[in-house]
Amino acid sequence: MKEGPDIAQIGALIGDPARANMLTALMGGKALTATELAGTAGITLQTASSHLSKLEAGGLISQRKQGRHRYFALADDDVGLLLESLMGFAAHRGFTRHRTGPKDPALRKARVCYNHLAGDYGVRMLDSLVAEEVITGAGDDLSLTDTGAEKMTALGIDLSALTRSRRPVCRTCLDWSERRSHLAGSLGQALLTLFLDKGWARRETDSRAVRFTGTGEKEFAKLFPLPA
Amino acid sequence: MKEGPDIAQIGALIGDPARANMLTALMGGKALTATELAGTAGITLQTASSHLSKLEAGGLISQRKQGRHRYFALADDDVGLLLESLMGFAAHRGFTRHRTGPKDPALRKARVCYNHLAGDYGVRMLDSLVAEEVITGAGDDLSLTDTGAEKMTALGIDLSALTRSRRPVCRTCLDWSERRSHLAGSLGQALLTLFLDKGWARRETDSRAVRFTGTGEKEFAKLFPLPA
DNA sequence: TTCATACTTCGATGCTAACCGAAGCATCGA
DNA sequence: TCGATGCTTCGGTTAGCATCGAAGTATGAA
Structure with missing residues (x-):
């Protein structure tokens, strides 16, 4: 029993207001830094960092290091859709x-x-x-x-x-x-x-x-x- | 700021494992009773009742009283999609x-x-x-x-x-x-x-x-x- | 009426996770 | 080498919510 895909994990990832705000911000298409995302979500940098690592572990976003910045973006088109x-x-x-x-x-x-x-x-x-x-x-x-x-x-x-x-x-x-x-x-x-x-x-x-x-x-x- | 629809509420609704299991069960298309749904989710009847009222308040499911049973089903096609x-x-x-x-x-x-x-x-x-x-x-x-x-x-x-x-x-x-x-x-x-x-x-x-x-x-x- | 079934509501508990302060690492410019 | 910036990790607190026991309501059957 309990066949099929697990929608609860994705739901939970999107279900947190802070994470949802970050994802919606990333729907703009621009890659954003952790600081910017923390700002739009209205949380501190530490909390944002924690959320971002969860989103990345879930495959919803990906990060690209560039100098001392880390740019986050949606992982692929599927996430956007x-x-x-x-x-x-x-x-x-x-x-x-x-x-x-x-x-x-x-x-x-x-x-x-x-x-x-x-x-x-x-x-x-x-x-x-x-x-x-x-x-x-x-x-x-x-x-x-x-x-x-x-x-x-x-x-x-x-x-x-x-x-x-x-x-x-x-x-x-x-x-x-x-x-x-x-x-x-x-x-x-x-x-x-x-x-x-x-x-x-x-x-x-x-x-x-x-x-x-x-x-x-x-x-x-x-x-x-x-x-x- | 914070324009656009709020995906966090829906994500949170789907994000709970018990609720996700109930929804997945309802994807079978048959209307199910609270007792049946509690069984598939592996929780007691009281907990299931609480979840079901939340799902109904969120517009994901609808209920139909029939005798002393209450049959729950997905609210409409959109939820299924x-x-x-x-x-x-x-x-x-x-x-x-x-x-x-x-x-x-x-x-x-x-x-x-x-x-x-x-x-x-x-x-x-x-x-x-x-x-x-x-x-x-x-x-x-x-x-x-x-x-x-x-x-x-x-x-x-x-x-x-x-x-x-x-x-x-x-x-x-x-x-x-x-x-x-x-x-x-x-x-x-x-x-x-x-x-x-x-x-x-x-x-x-x-x-x-x-x-x-x-x-x-x-x-x-x-x-x-x-x-x- | 009385009992049984189906479900809801209330109240209490316990766990998870979001949150932030502080400290730690990494990168850049000077 | 030193400070500044950007971000992560750690630890402790708090709040929310899922959970269940117990009691309450509604419907049906006897």
Whole structure:
């Protein structure tokens, strides 16, 4: 008896408020130091260190030493997807950490989901990519079409680099605000990077929100037209 | 600051071993009494009662009084999907409640995922439905085609009853053993019910495993051929 | 009415884990 | 070499919560 995976351990890891705050902060995609994470969680450095080692032992985060700093980040895409789906569930049930603040609309419009674009814009982008037949497939098995590959290359995305890695190129991620899928995977990451590199959008400091510039809005609308 | 949904509360709810065991038991799809749940969790009735009221307050389960029994079940499909995705994550990281037992192969082949079919057979079924163009759509936005609707009706499924409810007809659910999607939603539920009603398969007692009969295997293979 | 079953509530206990102060290690700059 | 910064480890405290015994409520059967 007691067959199957043990969800209690992961639940307990995420279930502590301090750890949950750290993980949510790391959903911003940036690697953060222990001091920064302690700050966002509102705890001392010692306590944060203890939490971080637990999260690392559980495989949720990974650390990278750089000089006298230690940068922590989510271990991989799977962790990001799991956290986003948890957020979707929580948001739908009314579990919010604070009454919805002024930043909320910006977050719902466009935000970083670990390493790709989420929110209304993220969902619209996937919709458009599917309508334009850049991406096909049902369920979670998305794949890039031949014409899609051409279009992405024309945008300046190095597809050979994406396919070389073991990570899936296209994945779906359940959006917590829209309750629909947006594009994750290495292609999703590459597209967000593209937007930021071209100056079409920029990240807000201390928030997951992504703010598009005027030309960014236009280019985005041109690249990803809404299906009629 | 501290924008966004609060994942800590849900994590804490799932994070207790006793509660996690109860939830996993309820993933079998059958409504269970407090006494039964206390048994599977290995705790006394009082403790179980306390846990159950917490889970209900958190919106994870719902109860239905019937005579002097109280039957508990997962609150809705969303809870099932969340738990399954948590299990997928846990299984992938090696969080198992016991070393993989003899029941494990049967579970991986075919099992109940709250109210629909999961495991190898569940994934194969969705693959086939997509290949046969019964279901189309990318990402999580699946929909039934016209020819698909005819086929389902021919099988004896009352589609009008399915569409009448507010629940989505087709949804994807990430399979923890296969790490690919299978079919959830009211159609997924109707199909599992069909298999059981026709005697093609039956549920094992005290397990999520589903065992197909000889004719059941044949009918299943005929209805859902593997894409070439 | 009376007893039995199913479950909840109350109260007390005990254990775990989050927390912080203080001290210890590692890295960098001067 | 020395101090400063960033982080970990250790030890002790505290608070929360899971747990169970005992008593209370509801439903059904005799």
